[in-house]
Amino acid sequence: MRIRKLRLRVSRLRGMLVAAVAVVAILVVQALIAVTAVVVADRGAEAAARDTYSYVGDLMTERVATALDSASDVVRGTVSELDRRGVPDTADLIGALADRLDREPGVGSIFIGWPSGEVLAVATADAGYTVYEITPIDGDPGRAHVERSELGPDHAITAIDAEDGAYDLDTRPWYDAAVDGAGLTWTDPYISVRTGELVVSPVQALSGDGGSILVVGADLDPDSLGALLDDIPIGEDAGAFILTGDRRVIAAPAGSRDLVRDVLSETGEVPLAGEIGLPSTAPTPGGDGGDVFATRDTVVTLERSLDPATGLDWILHLETDARDLAPGLASFRTATFTIAAVSLALVAVASILAWQMWRPVRTMRHRASTDALTGLANRYEFPRRLRGIVASARTQGDTVMVVALDLDDFKRLNDAEGHDAGDVVLAAVGDAMLASLRTRDVAARLGGDEFAAVLRLAERGSPVEVARRLRDDVEIAIHESLRAAGVVGVTAGFATTAECGYDPDALVSAADEALVTGKRAHKGRTYAFGHVAGTTGQVPVVRVDDAAGGEDGRAPAGSLPGDRR
Structure with a gap:
């Protein structure tokens, strides 16, 4: 009996279980949404950062x-002018070169070399x-004689000094590049004799019928170029470098110039990228538009080749801290991760609370739908369960039966023995009904000493036998529960969907009418809607819809009164 009672209660909790599963599913979906939002936001931030970097x-x-x-224009313009007007005297040439420097502040110096080995440079x-x-x-x-003159803004000489030193024009990289090249040519990076700095120069030879007449070149101003490479709008620690295709350093920002100088002084050679802390090999190709992205620790780098129209294989190398790449995006990513973490924490807390609340909610749900004394469904739960059973049976074509039971002379027991004795009897009725029904059926206490049961018949036997057996089981349980309970009997009335259709309200009304009609004829029997199914067979068969009487309002002969309670 206890096992069947437990199974029925578990069945009642199926609705609660479905609700709990739905809550858990919502929490899991929320967690998945939070994690997905983080992934999407992270990818979006990364894409946006790449766009920013590009x-x-x-x-x-x-x-x-x-x-x-600018440097190329200085050289081309100087060559064109000398070719068109010829080489002026030294003073006029110096003035012309100084004027060109004024117009191109990014150029540090202009120099001219003759095949005779003479050189004139204005810086x-x-x-x-x-x-x-x-x-x-x-x-x-x-060896050569070097005369160094200081000129003021008006080109007037302010100081002169001279010295002899080692110098051979034929060994200078810029001169060789111009003589061997055709048109304007850019040199590889080399060390300037004048400044000792790392420089790169555009050069061009002015040729005549007998060969080269002279070579014109210019140096990019190291300070101006360094300032240009420093001016990157992605954070104070960002830096830009210019490298050759074989990763020799052409130019570096101011923050790395000292390191470049150290390598120059130690080796006397143009430094390689690896010697100043840059990647010694090119990053693995990736990105779009020829860009190459790479990450070392927290440093994000971008390498991009210069426009092919320049004819140079130079590479622009950018690097910055990932947090400085796009501070707003970094903040957004941090905020997204924080929100996701908080969401997951809330999901965890909610899951714990839901788990802790499950037992009291289940208890509350059980109490709200169950009669406390008998353990049966109460009058509020009964209609809901009835509708569910009828709807399910209708789709499968099963027959449903509603049995209404009433305790005869129960008030007399209460008056004689007290309400405690009555409670014992009512509890016995609940146990008997639970034991007699299957878990998919439902038994309910509708109030006082009124009970009802809903059963799906299927292959359980005839409705008369099932209803009679239920009534007998309940009556036996009452008599066994208390010695004084022998005065209490049980009357039952039932109806099935075969007569009333699949209308829950009609089923209950028909079962109740069978009970009331039969009880007025004889208590302690089982009555069907439309005829009497008592064990003695002495009660005449009657159709309840005929019991309202004839045309004069009186009940026909041999019929039972059909008044409801």
């Missing part, structure tokens, strides 16, 4: 290209210009 690459390559064009200085006039020393190969 934009910075566009900006920097444009700036570098502008600087290269910008803090207070004007510095002029170098180099003349080979006859009879002393590899």
Whole structure:
């Protein structure tokens, strides 16, 4: 009996279980949404950061290209002028070169070399210009006389000094590149004799019928180029470098210039990228538009080749801390991760609370739908369970029966023995009904000593036998529960969907009418809607719908009164 009672209660909790599963599913979906949001936001932030980096690459390559064009224009313009007008005297030539430097502030110096080994160079200085006039020393190969003049802004000489030193024009990289090249040519990076700095120069030879007449070249101003490479709109720690295709350093930002100088002084050679802390090999190709992205620890790098129209295989190398790449996006990513973490924490807390609340909610749900004394469904739960059984049976074509039971002379027991005795009897009725029914059926206490049961018949036997057996089981349980309970009897009335259709209200009304009609004829029997199914067979068969009487309102002969309670 206890096992069947437990199974029925478990069945009643199926609705609660479905609700709990739905809550858990919602929590899991919320967690998945939070995690998905993090992944999507992270990918979106990464894509946005790459777009930002690509934009910075566009900006920097444009700036570098502008600087290269300026230096190239100086050289082309000087060659064109000398070719068109010839080479003026030294003073006029110096003035013309100084004027060109004024128009192109990104160019540090302009120089001219003749096949005879003579060199004239004009460089910008803090207070004007510095002029170098180099003349080979006859009879002393590899040495030259160097005269250095300081000029003011008005081109007037303010100081002169001279010295002899080692210098051979034929060994200078810029001269060889111009003589061997055709048209304007850019040198590989080399060390300037004048400044000791790392420089790169556009050069072009002015040729005549007998060969080269002279070579014109220019140096990009190291300070201007360094400032250009420093001016990156992605954080204070960002840096830009210009490298050759074989990863030799052409130019570095101000923060790395000292490191470049150290390598120059130690080796006397142009430093490689790896010698100043840059990747010694090119990153694995990736990204779009020829960009190559890579990450080392928290440093994000971008490498981009210059515009092929320049004819140079140079590479712009950018690097910055990932947090500085796009501070707003980094903050958004952090906020998204924080929100996701909080969401997951809330899901965990909610799951724990839901688990802790499950037992009291289940208890409350059980109490709200169950009669406390008998353990049966109460009058509020009964209609809901009835509708569910009828709807399910209708789809499968099963017959449903509603049995209404009433305890005869129960008030007399209460009056004689007290309400405690009555409670014992009622509890016995609940146990008997639970034991007699299957878990998919439902038994309910509708109030006082009124009970009802809903059963799906299927192959359980005739409705008369099933209803009679239920009534008998309940009556036996009452008599066994208490010695004084022998005065209490049980009357039952039932109806099935075969007569009433699948209308829950009609079924209950028909079963109740069979009970009331039969009880007025004889208590302690089982009555069917439309005829009497008592064990003695002495009660005449009657159709309840005929019991309302004839045309004069009186009951026909041999019928039972059909009044409801």
